[in-house]
Amino acid sequence: MTRGEFNAFCARLPAANHVVQWGNADVWKVDTKVFAIGGWAEGQDAFTFKVSDIAWEVLRDQPGLRPAPYLASRGMKWLQHHAPPGLPDAELREHLMLSYLMVAENLTRKRRRELALPDTLDALREAVGV
Template identity: 80%
Template sequence: MTRDEFNTFCARLPETNHVVQWGNADVWKVDTKVFAICGWHENDAAFTFKVSDIAWEVLQDQPGIRPAPYLASRGMKWLQHYAAPGLSDTALSEHLMLSYLLVSENLTRKRRNALGLPDTLEALRQAMTQD
């Protein structure tokens, strides 16, 4: 996945917004909460996202994937895909959607309802195909 493809994908998720910060990183938020970051690792894009406990245990030692700098050192379960082989584009897209859902769970129910946020992966996929 390229940086442009990453930004296009994240822009399709409901109620997201984009800012550039932290040394030219593309930071994507659902409402006010960060769910994905694209920055640079050497000459390639590096993609950072929140993961479940199981994904954290399974993926963190895979080639091309590591605990996310700064975030993981603070006890947060965030991974970074930074080099090949890493994740396929399809798997990365799935993890970005799951990160979106995990992060949106930290919003109040009232706020999630006001924004009309999907609460399951299937509902999120449907919301993305409606555009």
């Protein structure tokens, strides 16, 4: 996945908003909460996202993936796809959607309703068209 493809995919997620910060990183948020970050690592596109406890255990040592700099060092379960082979594009999109849902769950129920956020992965897949 290229950085352009990453940004185009994140833009399709309901109520997602984009800001550029932290040294030209593409930061994607649902409401005010970060769910994905796109940038560079060692001259390559790198994509950072939140993961579940199980995904953290399974994926953190896979080639091309690593605990996300700064975030993981603070005890947060975030991974960075930073080099080949990493994740296939379809799997990366799934993890981006899961990250989105995990972050959205931390919003109040009222705010999730106001933003008309999907509450399941299947509903999100349907909203995004994947």
